[in-house]
Amino acid sequence: MNTIGYYMARNLSKRVTPPGSQPLPLKVWNRTVEKAEKLQKQLGKELIVVAKDIEEIVLTCDVIITNLANDDVVKEIYEQCARYLRVRISLLSPLRSPQYIVLQLAPPVKNKIFVETSTILPRLSGELDSLVSRLAHCHYISCPVFGRPNVADKAQLLIVMAGEYRSKKEVAYLLVPAVGRKVIDLGENVEKAPTFKLLGNSMILGAVEVIAEAFTLGKLAGIEAGRINDLIGEILPAPGLMGYADRMARDDYDGVDGFSLDGGIKDASHIRHLTAKYDAPMPMIDIAHQRLITARAIHTAQKEEGTQSLDVLDWTALIAGSRVAAGLDPFHSRKDKAVVEEA
Structure with a gap:
């Protein structure tokens, strides 16, 4: 349950x-x-x-x-x-x-x-x-x-x-x-109902990946996460997406009362199965799937070292893939050095 x-x-x-x-x-x-x-x-x-x-x-x-x-x-x-x-x-x-x-x-x-x-x-x-x-x-x-x-x-x-x-x-x-x-x-x-569900999840997952990338770029450009979160509320005012964005803005990736990272990997894999079956590429889902796996790999390594802060990650932790690729800490934005603009 x-x-x-x-x-x-x-x-x-x-x-x-x-x-x-x-x-x-x-x-x-x-x-x-x-x-x-x-x-x-x-x-x-x-x-x-x-x-x-x-x-x-x-x-x-x-x-x-x-x-x-x-x-x-x-x-x-x-x-x-x-x-x-x-x-x-x-x-x-x-x-x-x-x-x-x-x-x-x-x-x-x-x-x-x-x-x-x-x-x-x-x-x-x-x-x-x-x-x-x-x-x-x-x-x-x-x-x-x-x-x-x-x-x-x-x-x-x-x-x-x-x-x-x-x-x-x-x-x-x-x-x-x-x-x-x-x-x-x-x-x-x-078979139509689970197909429909996976189509819906592809939209959500793709949007979550885009939002994660926006937070990462904003961090490097010196724009506060709260400001980006407000912008998401203005241009993407979907309650579900705003909830996911709020988690990323607060570095809240606790999956105990959310949608687990493993569940996200499972759903992304199912979506990719459909794209292969029907020859309908979804590049954003491929990227999101990679980000989810990257987040899991980092979390697994932290567990082995005893340094993890959470037992179960929410699927919004996919932002870790984008952050690591940009040279940032995977899960803690406050550990990153502040951006200093050159004069």
Whole structure:
């Protein structure tokens, strides 16, 4: 459960139920159980139930929402879910021996909707759809979200959906306005939603790289970071970009409550995969990808030396690549010598 997933779960647990409906607690599971227990402690057992394992989530919930770190983890979790459901279905088979009669007489299995909100490769979304669709009464919705953690905190995420219409309608009713402000529906092809998300991230990442370069050049030209930040607010008044610019202006690269550097590298790699697939070069993304890797290499070296100031870097730390190339300290602008103009 990353930071955005945490806020999504918290807000969803406090959703408003229709008059006369019995509010149900949200059942949560995380590979690091302490994160799920933290949420339960914050909100109480009336709103949050901590599942003992992923099998409990799969077998007892009608809507399963996943928000995971990367493609490998997403694939692993969905394959586990499918295995648990296949076992359940086989136990319900009328061809089984008499000891399964009780299970055969149980109520029919309800429809289950799997909602994947991570940023993943489009082809993986297609694979998940095929995997889930082979299971009886199961549907898959591709549902990536746009927004930084502070946006998720305020339940203002932009939600993208693709998949079976009725399932999308049910999920949209759950997520808006509890988790997000709006749904963009991209039809039934589940690969369209993650493609759309990567297109959006390419715009954001490209803009962050340009802003990082502007801060670096401004530093060398003797223009204060605060002045550059004000200019960004005037000519690029997008809240998300202004938030990233503010981090760079303050040398605040703490990724604990932001978008991690590793997440940025993963997304940049996914975008570059699409550019190669469709022969559509994006040179700025290539540069940004290099900057992100440079920042990670510097941070890794600092960890080995024991000199790092942060455990997890935000992806705005990509500015380190631009700063080092210009002969400046990677993460601390205040360590740089002041610019002295010649008379």
